[in-house]
Amino acid sequence: MSKLHLVFGGKVADPQGLNFSDLKNIHVVGLFDNYADAEEAWRANAQRTVDDAEMKYVVVHLHRLLEPEA
Numbered sequence: 001m002s003k004l005h006l007v008f009g010g011k012v013a014d015p016q017g018l019n020f021s022d023l024k025n026i027h028v029v030g031l032f033d034n035y036a037d038a039e040e041a042w043r044a045n046a047q048r049t050v051d052d053a054e055m056k057y058v059v060v061h062l063h064r065l066l067e068p069e070a
Helices: 035-048 062-066
Strands: 005-011 027-032 055-061
Touching (some): 005 035, 005 062, 027 035, 055 062
Antiparallel strands (some): 005 027, 005 055
């Protein structure tokens, strides 16, 4: 199985947390089959929104959710 990663971002209530405040406007960057590509996409989007303290992008390791014992 590929090591799938999801990159998405949106407005958060607290910049140090993961409580996304506007779920209708989540920006799904995409799915990636390796961490390097996911990190590159995350970095590009995070840098693009660096001046907005309420905007946060994350990488979710979907492979860990699909196969937690691995």
